[in-house]
Amino acid sequence: MQTYTVAIVGATGAVGAKILDKLIERKFPFRSVKLLASSRSAGTVIQAGGRLFTIEEAKPESFDGVDFAFFSAGGAISENLASEATRWGTVVIDNTSAFRMDAEVPLVVPEVNPKALDSHNGLIANPNCSTIQMVVALNPIKEAFGLKKILVSTYQAVSGAGADAILELKSQSGQFDSRAENSASQLPSAGAERHYPIAFNAIPQIDSFDDMGYTKEEWKMINETKKIFNDSTIAVSATCVRLPVVTGHSESVYVEIEKEGITAEEFSRAISKAPGVIVQDNPATQTYPMPLFAENKDDVYVGRIRKDPDHPRGFHLWIVADNLLKGAALNSVQIAEQLLKNRDAQNN
Amino acid sequence: MQTYTVAIVGATGAVGAKILDKLIERKFPFRSVKLLASSRSAGTVIQAGGRLFTIEEAKPESFDGVDFAFFSAGGAISENLASEATRWGTVVIDNTSAFRMDAEVPLVVPEVNPKALDSHNGLIANPNCSTIQMVVALNPIKEAFGLKKILVSTYQAVSGAGADAILELKSQSGQFDSRAENSASQLPSAGAERHYPIAFNAIPQIDSFDDMGYTKEEWKMINETKKIFNDSTIAVSATCVRLPVVTGHSESVYVEIEKEGITAEEFSRAISKAPGVIVQDNPATQTYPMPLFAENKDDVYVGRIRKDPDHPRGFHLWIVADNLLKGAALNSVQIAEQLLKNRDAQNN
Known part of the structure; x- marks a missing residue:
């Protein structure tokens, strides 16, 4: 089975932590998870699913080799770093409101409009919780x-x-x-x-x-x-x-x-x-x-x-x-799962 | 100035207590207030507006000589006692839902439909708070x-x-x-x-x-x-x-x-x-x-x-x-005030 490198930007926040939980609980096929946050939190160790993860500072080059990056650190961070991530070929799933109404960016709830994922420029928006x-x-x-x-x-x-x-x-x-x-x-x-x-x-x-x-x-x-x-x-x-x-x-x-x-x-x-x-x-x-x-x-x-x-x-x-779950973390992970399903469908 | 004898049925409840407060605060022209409740509360002394009031047990004959009675002791008490009160010539202002949708009973918010008070059979309903x-x-x-x-x-x-x-x-x-x-x-x-x-x-x-x-x-x-x-x-x-x-x-x-x-x-x-x-x-x-x-x-x-x-x-x-105020006690007292205004208007 193919595996992926995943990053979570805003890993110290409530939603970031729940994204990590859901990736583990739902057995998302990751080979590694990079937890990214501000320099203030760098070095902090987080425990999830019986494993330890160390927070790293989020930088433009953090996304080298990352397949999927979940952003949940506020609109300003997304505006600064999401395009850097896509430049490395990373698919960004953004939980802020920064890009939601951008006509080029799919706004996706997998149960509702999975087809919107068929064309994207590396950036997918997770809608508002409500x-x-x-x-x-x-x-x-x-x-x-x-x-x-x-x-x-x-x-x-x-x-x-x-x-x-x-x-x-x-x-x-x-x-x-x-x-x-x-x-x-x-x-x-x-x-x-x-x-x-x-x-x-x-x-x-x-x-x-x-x-x-x-x-x-x-x-x-x-x-x-x-x-x-x-x-x-x-x-x-x-x-x-x-x-x-x-x-x-x-x-x-x-x-x-x-x-x-x-x-x-x-x-x-x-x-x-x-x-x-x-x-x-x-x-x-x-x-x-x-x-x-x-x-x-x-x-x-x-x-x-x-x-x-x-x-x-x-x-x-x-x-x-x-x-925090269907309204944010869970839906973001479901978007990534849907992208994998679509890739599998294309490869068959 | 003409003065009136007033009764409050359910005087130990939150709304009953606030009806007494509003009668005093708004200088309703009462010469006496009878506080009525269940036999369990009879004898309890209540202080309001610097005066002491003793709770009496509510009985059919309690309304002898009462001009206005405010009922706020639940629908069952209103159904039992309100008609007894009107038989003594008492005007009942009922804060329960017992009679609100009765076609003979005006349902009144004085700022909205004061004219509904022009004809009544001694019973006026105070609407639901919401x-x-x-x-x-x-x-x-x-x-x-x-x-x-x-x-x-x-x-x-x-x-x-x-x-x-x-x-x-x-x-x-x-x-x-x-x-x-x-x-x-x-x-x-x-x-x-x-x-x-x-x-x-x-x-x-x-x-x-x-x-x-x-x-x-x-x-x-x-x-x-x-x-x-x-x-x-x-x-x-x-x-x-x-x-x-x-x-x-x-x-x-x-x-x-x-x-x-x-x-x-x-x-x-x-x-x-x-x-x-x-x-x-x-x-x-x-x-x-x-x-x-x-x-x-x-x-x-x-x-x-x-x-x-x-x-x-x-x-x-x-x-x-x-x-508890505009939704109940205040509106009830305003209904009584409106009835007095209407009487004054008729007498002039």
Whole structure:
């Protein structure tokens, strides 16, 4: 069997560490893994899958001989180093937003648009976490019934804002009585002008605002969904909200389908056939997805499937997934696996 | 000035206590207040506004001589005692769901449909907390531009599930590391078959389910909105979710208006003129409503006002209010105040 040299840029971050875990767990055919990070972390030893890995400083020449490089160290690092990597012939799978809307760069969720990988210039983008879980759940609906409109309100976990945001939630959560006066420095984002406590709160801002009053997170959901579905005629709009949840994004999604006369049961059955999706939907037993129980799970969970009482083509669903796994690390590794499948198919 | 005898049924509950506070704070012209509760609480002394009040057991004859009775002790108590009270000539303002959809019973938010009070049989219903804040914010939109469709996803606080739910959130919040195993007995509701931890979670169930897969809370929002707006042609649908927030419900609301060509600025200006509403909406300064800062406030806060990029008559807004005040106690007292205004108007 052919084996590959793999690099992870941003190996000290939460997503980088989970990419390494998934490569080992899913038996990706690597012969070696280079863990790359800033010079500050160089020399640090990391244990994963019973083996030890030493962090090296990420440099342009780090990619010599690397077949696949996973980038998850922020948009600026990707902008600086990804083209250096591709120059060495490395295929870059980038988890930042740097290249996602670049027309030359495929934006891929393997269950949804694997064919987008057929042509690329060495650079493949992994979509935003909140987009991935939504398109995985909605793709079978689009294929079976057509999608006219998507409206989503998110309930997003703090782990999407980094490890320090998790620590801040933990600390504030112990200070119940002073909850409105708790000090805050991490949310809506560490770099924001103003910070608000997240414990016992809901912050309707993820990333920065544009002139229309939308946040970048909301535009990611709007634009990435249209690109992944390769259909700019689907109407998409979004409201993104950060919650005191550690890991696991939830989404209240409303869709208008094209086909007439579809029942909630037919809608549900279409979703249940989708790869990577588990329907958890039984009101009689209070069965529905919740973020607390999606942590560390690979699948996308869907429940609360219902028909709009006032619109014959309107449906609700509630979509939950681990934002660090299917929303980031797992999807990135699945992209690499899909590339190998495509190569095998070409070679046969 | 004429003065009145007032009773509060369920005076030991969170909403009952706040009704007493609001009667005192707003100088409701009472000459005496009877605090009524179950026999278990009879004799308990409560302090409010520098005065002492002794709880009495609620009985059919408790209402002799009572002008206004506020009921907030659960639907079963209202069903048993409200008609007894009206038989004594008492006007009942009921905060439970027992009579809200009764065609004979006005369902009133004074800023929205005060005229509904013109005819009643002694019984007036206070709407559900999540409905009140939404209709207060949307009423000026309905009046200025017409409303075709409302889609709401809620972010609701645990105080709506009672004092024990607040204590459970506090206790679980201190147990960060065991979050998925924390014991739970209060949510989605104390009487539910299965319970889930609320800390670090989002539970997409408030109240029990019907055959269509909707919860009672969702139907309350759908049906009460149409009744208060006195317009069954407005399409309404809802998804209701409980969050680890103490007090303060938030709502991500999407509306389609009837009028063409309205800008987000015009939409916002219409809302800002509404009584009881404060627009907090400035992306440049990260100004938007948050539940943590709405606790103990009377007003309904609105922000994140935006136009749907893909629908010329679609708008988003984010509505936050204290669910125990405008959502319950304050609105109940405002109903009584409105009844007095109407009497004054008739007498002049």
